[in-house]
Amino acid sequence: MAKKVLIIDDDFDLVEAMRITLEAAGFDVIDAQDGEKGLEKIRAEAPDLVLLDVMMTSMDEGFHVAYKIRSDATIKDTPIVMLTAVGNQTGFQFDPGKDADFLPVDAFLEKPVNPKKLVDVVRENIKV
Amino acid sequence: MTLFPDTPAFSTASMLRRVQWLIRLRWFAVVGLFAGAALMKIIELGPADSIFWMGIAGGILVLLNVVYRVVPAMRVQFGMSPLVTLLNIQMVMDLLVLTFLVYITGSEESPLSFFYVFHIILASIIFPGGFSYLYSLLGIALYSGLLALEHSIYLDHICFFHEIHLAGDIRVVIAIWFIFVITMIVSAYLAQNVTERHRRVRAKLEITNRKLQEVNETKTTFFRYASHEMKAPIATIQSTLLVVETVLGEAVDERVKDMIRRAIGRTSEVIEMLKDLADLTYGNLQEQQEFENLDLQLLLKELVIEAQPNADRKAQTLVMKSSDQTFLYDGDVIALKKIFSNLISNAIRYTQEGGTIKIKLKQINSHFQVTVTDNGPGIPESEQVNIFKEFYRTPSARKQISEGTGLGLAIVMRMVELHDGSLQIKSREGQGSKFKVILPIEENL
Numbered sequence: 166m167a168k169k170v171l172i173i174d175d176d177f178d179l180v181e182a183m184r185i186t187l188e189a190a191g192f193d194v195i196d197a198q199d200g201e202k203g204l205e206k207i208r209a210e211a212p213d214l215v216l217l218d219v220m221m222t223s224m225d226e227g228f229h230v231a232y233k234i235r236s237d238a239t240i241k242d243t244p245i246v247m248l249t250a251v252g253n254q255t256g257f258q259f260d261p262g263k264d265a266d267f268l269p270v271d272a273f274l275e276k277p278v279n280p281k282k283l284v285d286v287v288r289e290n291i292k293v
Numbered sequence: 294m295t296l297f298p299d300t301p302a303f304s305t306a307s308m309l310r311r312v313q314w315l316i317r318l319r320w321f322a323v324v325g326l327f328a329g330a331a332l333m334k335i336i337e338l339g340p341a342d343s344i345f346w347m348g349i350a351g352g353i354l355v356l357l358n359v360v361y362r363v364v365p366a367m368r369v370q371f372g373m374s375p376l377v378t379l380l381n382i383q384m385v386m387d388l389l390v391l392t393f394l395v396y397i398t399g400s401e402e403s404p405l406s407f408f409y410v411f412h413i414i415l416a417s418i419i420f421p422g423g424f425s426y427l428y429s430l431l432g433i434a435l436y437s438g439l440l441a442l443e444h445s446i447y448l449d450h451i452c453f454f455h456e457i458h459l460a461g462d463i464r465v466v467i468a469i470w471f472i473f474v475i476t477m478i479v480s481a482y483l484a485q486n487v488t489e490r491h492r493r494v495r496a497k498l499e500i501t502n503r504k505l506q507e508v509n510e511t512k513t514t515f516f517r518y519a520s521h522e523m524k525a526p527i528a529t530i531q532s533t534l535l536v537v538e539t540v541l542g543e544a545v546d547e548r549v550k551d552m553i554r555r556a557i558g559r560t561s562e563v564i565e566m567l568k569d570l571a572d573l574t575y576g577n578l579q580e581q582q583e584f585e586n587l588d589l590q591l592l593l594k595e596l597v598i599e600a601q602p603n604a605d606r607k608a609q610t611l612v613m614k615s616s617d618q619t620f621l622y623d624g625d626v627i628a629l630k631k632i633f634s635n636l637i638s639n640a641i642r643y644t645q646e647g648g649t650i651k652i653k654l655k656q657i658n659s660h661f662q663v664t665v666t667d668n669g670p671g672i673p674e675s676e677q678v679n680i681f682k683e684f685y686r687t688p689s690a691r692k693q694i695s696e697g698t699g700l701g702l703a704i705v706m707r708m709v710e711l712h713d714g715s716l717q718i719k720s721r722e723g724q725g726s727k728f729k730v731i732l733p734i735e736e737n738l
Contacts, residue, residue, distance in 0.1 A: 176525065176529050178530075178532075181533075182532045182533045182535075185536050185540065186536050189539075189540070220525075250524055250525055276525075276528035277528040277529070277530075277535065277560070277564070278528075278532040278535070280535050280536050
């Protein structure tokens with residue numbers, strides 16, 4: 166059965182671009198427009214991996230969603246790939262190796278999203 | 294050197310205000326002089342001739358004041374140099390009249406010699422720089438000349454107090470008390486005037502400074518939001534284009550693939566530009582500044598290793614040298630990396646194939662100095678003032694390499710300033726360039 170990826174991002178066009186790429190690579194893709202709906206979908210549909218945008222309604226909504234996922238016993242093992250466009254903008258700079266200690270995510274993916282890289286990162290982090 | 298710099302403090306308008314102020318003060322002096330003469334007459338102190346000449350001196354001052362008042366009013370346009378001349382004439386005349394008054398009230402006996410001091414203070418308020426010294430010299434000369442003349446055959450001493458026993462005679466006490474009171478009041482007024490002026494100027498400067506800061510903050514906030522708001526949609530556009538490029542595959546017309554590739558390239562340029570703009574605002578907000586103790590040598594070594602592949606691609610030699618010591622420094626890692634990676638990548642970009650780029654780190658007294666030197670084409674002297682300006686790229690840089698935002702060195706400058714450091718450039722056309730970053734080491738007190 167195909168692995169299911171949940172994209173939580175409020176940018177419809179970006180969701181579509183990633184959906185096309187991931188579907189072409191053989192994944193099932195579902196999406197949610199904000200953190201609240203995202204959490205609901207994780208609980209209801211148990212995706213194999215979550216692609217999570219950092220900035221949605223607030224600057225750091227993605228962080229809060231990630232913490233909520235990790236603190237909910239039933240879904241805490243879901244791999245999370247965080248999408249960031251933050252980079253230089255706010256002065257945050259992410260280093261997955263170092264920052265994973267205090268940010269409970271498995272990987273970071275910077276926007277713009279490179280299709281090949283997207284597929285690679287999703288494959289790497291999905292739990293078989 | 295101009296004695297009267299054309300600054301707001303010495304503009305024609307302010308000089309004219311000073312002329313008027315001086316005239317106003319002189320009216321008070323005239324009133325004081327007549328009051329003094331009347332007082333002397335009432336208490337029957339001093340020779341009648343002296344009292345008479347005091348009245349004459351007062352009359353001369355009245356006359357002069359009227360002339361001073363009328364002369365600038367006669368001409369609508371009154372230039373700077375006549376104003377300065379007028380002020381100087383007034384000062385010199387006042388000192389002459391004062392010396393005359395000192396003479397008729399007993400020269401070395403006269404307590405009026407205190408009043409020289411006021412004129413020196415006035416001169417320092419009115420004129421710039423060394424004028425107060427010149428006027429104190431003039432005061433000394435006049436007073437010394439008076440004393441010298443009296444002790445020669447040319448001038449007789451006027452014995453104002455005769456043989457009166459100073460403390461025993463109530464009239465002398467009253468006269469000296471009167472001078473004392475005037476001295477106190479005038480001192481208070483002049484000192485107040487100087488400090489008030491100083492405070493006003495400072496308050497104005499503070500207000501201007503605050504306004505400038507606000508403008509800068511507005512600009513920064515605008516950059517931050519604008520770059521952030523624009524980066525998101527452009528990142529999405531590029532993500533979409535990348536998907537299209539992938540999905541189209543090999544079957545599509547080569548021209549279409551080219552078109553998409555160029556479109557992707559253009560979005561990349563815009564994203565770079567927006568990142569740079571965001572960098573320019575870095576550190577403007579307090580919470581972003583994270584100074585930590587770091588090893589500057591290690592940081593530079595890492596950057597050199599990162600830049601090595603780019604230098605290799607152009608067969609360039611990239612070397613780093615540093616003196617044998619530790620380079621512990623309190624700084625912002627992100628900002629420092631931006632400074633040196635920008636300088637190193639610039640050097641690699643603009644230096645010809647096979648060139649050499651040297652990075653040197655050393656300590657000079659209380660600062661660390663990092664130099665990035667290349668043997669590339671150099672930067673013409675006429676361009677050197679411009680290269681730190683935002684968006685500026687030298688014509689030859691444009692010709693050589695089409696991409697580039699023109700923000701790199703502005704960012705470097707900004708980040709160096711964040712560390713209270715300075716940035717210098719030494720370059721000659723055809724002889725390479727040398728960028729020197731000086732970072733003061735903060736002393737732990």
